[in-house]
Amino acid sequence: MIKIRCSILVLLLPVFLLAQKSAPLVSRIAFGSCGHQEDPQPVLDLVVKHQPDMFVYLGDNIYGDSKDLSELRRKYNQLKAKPEFQRLKKAMPILGTWDDHDYGWNDSGRHFPLKKETKELFLEFFEEPANSPRRQHEGIYTSYMHEGNGKRLQLILLDNRTFRDDLRIYRGELSHDDKYFYPLDYYPHQITDSTMLGEQQWKWLEGELSKPADLRIIGSGSQFSIAYNGYEAWANFPHERQRMLDLIKKTRANGVVFITGDVHYAEVSKLEEPGLYPIYDVTASGITSTWLFATPNENRIEGPIMENHFGLISVDWAKPDPTIKMEIWDVRDNQRIEHTVPLSTISFK
Template identity: 45%
Template sequence: MLSFITPLVLLITLVLTISHTQAQTAEPTTIAFGACAHQDRPQPIWDAIVAKRPDLFIFTGDNIYGDTTNMSVMQTKYNKLAAKPGYQKLVKSTPILAVYDDHDYGQNDGGKDYPEREASAKMCLDFFDVPQDDPRRTHPGIYGSSILGEADQRIQIILLDTRYFRDDLDRNTLTDQEKKDVGKVGWYQPTTDTSRTLLGEPQWAWLKTQLQKPAEVRIIVSSIQTISWEKGMECWGNMPHQRTRLFELIADTKAQGVVLISGDVHFAEISKTDEGPYPLYDITSSGLAQKPHPSWPKAINQYRIPGCLYVGENFGLITIDWATKTLCLQACDVQGQPQFTQNVAISALKVK
């Protein structure tokens, strides 16, 4: 595997630089993110991402398509990503944080029963140069958090592990025609078994602690969509009690400034719900080098903000304007052109 120390050094340096510079000038902070970077496909999108000069890039999963229990095969696929010239430019210029989704975890739609979950978690942390003394290495799974900035410009990045602890999902029994009639495209349905977990109790306890930390903006990274649930694809809504628990935890901890990001579905959209203590937004960006089945973007999503849908290869961009206290949420195409934009006042993301 190609090893990169540069992202760690850059992350430490840029955290300090961002903190100092923003305190002096209130310059915007830019965070790019994306998912679904198939290692065997061309990846021209990295040039557009690097050109945005983001302060951080977040992988939200399917960073490679491993789909194996053979860790040598998995390693070879990570090496293919590492060898991409565009990705190498990103590594040299931009700090990187990452979570896995199912394909880079090792099993399509996989959960806690994937037999190589420990090895997969370690390989993910190793590839993205997570330090040996990092808290993410002290517990099962890969969840963790980082703080960028200080004073009144703190950005908390919360990285969730939606695979390592996840219980089985319920499959729907709809025919293709029945799915088409109701706007579904996937294989799953919400469970009524409230004993099932998505995150596992240790991760839930950790998340509560994280949400109690001071921050002006919090980006919660989930590999799967959090708000939209009707498609029949993987999402938090397949365990409705877990989705509700997340929204209630945000309210109970009075965590301000929460924005959700996700990947997985091979297209970009923004979903919004009023089920939380304030309007919650989930900006989905996918894929970096994957395209959807033609039916997937047509699936029902009552939460989608009108106009916030893009089907081409894309990356997400969150720009935090500290002068105006505004978040700008965008999906950008391979040329770096925004395909939709949603502005959100930070003041609107507070528990009343």
Template identity: 40%
Template sequence: MLLDSCNCSRWFVALACLLLATSNARGEEPALSRIAFGACAKQDKPQPIWEAVVEMQPEAFLFLGDNIYGDTDDMQVLKAKWEQLGAQPGYQKLKATCPILATWDDHDYGRNDAGADYPLRRESQQIFLDFFEVPQDDARRQQEGVYSARIFGPEGKRVQIILLDARYHRSPLKRSTKSAEPGEGYRGIYAENTDEGATMLGPAQWKWLEEQLRKPAEVRIIGSGVQVIAYENGWETWGNFPKERERLFRLIRDTRASGVVLLSGDRHLSEISRLAADDPLGVGYPLIDITSTSLNAPSGNMTKSGVRFANELNRYRVGLTYFDINFGAVQIDWSEADPTLRLQIREASGQVVLQQRLKLSELQAK
């Protein structure tokens, strides 16, 4: 029997609802194919980029920190700044489009470059959790730090999203006495802290992370407020604590966690860094760190022709650096026998300006 277009449409909607209900009955999250992410949003400035993010139709959005610029010891002021973000029309559209998962960096944590020394971190954490409507019975309401993890999708298409907290327990930074050689690019103010016991995550979070990496998943997205692979720029990165950076790579390798992709923010620039499989610190397959910032506050020097640029060391960089407003995207094509991952930086209108394309088979622990 032939179906007219109206009846056919109703049939497909009914079938989709049935499949979703069946999936939910089994306790499965739907598979993720489109994930957007970003960092560094000035809450008191226009945020037109949300139009491009929503147009991409992401199935999840990941905030990687500096989601607002709080920078205060007054919790009422901090709360009001979060409310400014919440009032942004574009953010409201995003919230209606997909789930939002978040971690923080220094400015939404409460103080520039702060770590465990920030005296109001407990109060700030509850304001953060309130803004993102985290349930009262969620583990983050009791733990120290906003780190979290979640697995989406059925077996064979599982995407694990791990968001680290590189602020709450982080040890003090050390100042650098070095300056960059001419032609080597800009250099920040920090040196390596190799003190015994210096930490990025703290003991409880390290234990939790190992437990997460041992869970079964096909793709693992680890979000960090600061860059993980790039470290020579002298600003805040995992490289400020080289032993901790090595520990992270070793943990990925020792747990035989396949499918890991790193996402990071903070820098007000975007770039893709790649740690080769055979690097002395390597995890057994190519490890990508895709840095996307800023959502509405571009950086770099402006040439007379209107091009933003800056010269900065990063031996792991693949391709160019992008300085204008942007967001990141992870696209996964599950329809292929060997799924394709596209790790992208997209500019303000949604066009792809940087990309790394990988097969899932390339990200398997050896």
């Protein structure tokens, strides 16, 4: 019996050590989403110019939209072959999560039949190590810990596709509201048996949020802090969004800031919740994509920025109360958003 226990321990030890490994502290994280593989991507060269510590892809990294895997592979290769992508890759580490179009199909969730196969293509593109925990569980959620000078920055990348239940189609539930000047696609679930992240990922996330960290940047393809707008967002699963807020409260996780993509413009949203510090959500969506209009969002405090852009979070760790600067830089290298908050204002008192 003891022998068996020991061998299990030996087997689990490398996984445990891998999970505990932390990288040096970082202070500048760039991010973006929604890049079409067929278009030139000058935003990537701009990212290189700004010299962040890393670049985080937040989904729709290619427009796959195919049930033909060779087609998806061809599109990943198209992005990989771009000189500007190669320059980005040479200049800094590249991390990522996915959204619907690189997962495989517009607005798709857990019923997408090729999700195991598209996961392999995703991990191959991001050169995920063979021993990565990401290869050992369903979905692509993951986390990274950066540590130095007594400070810890945690980067959590969620998978809001593999486990997500079907969206509820909008069927005219709102009698008349002039603020929605466009056709609505979805309406929030009213019952709580639907999920965004799935139990396995929720359980893992609780473990992650329970680890000590000063600042936690959570990447999600879908926007987190925005108000309901009839399109894809966490707002379509209000009980799941509440579960996230409750989990942050339960774990007393300090310094949570979301970075998100998907919508083809940039904005900063701020979600207020009793008993919790404000949850900021910096959306950077438009490496190449653009949209004609921004939807109403009463939680928006900055933006929208409709031109192509990337996002940047910079932390001044040297200050007694470190500052978190949230920025959006457009493709012409103009700073379009700057919103700075002290870390103490996004921490429990």
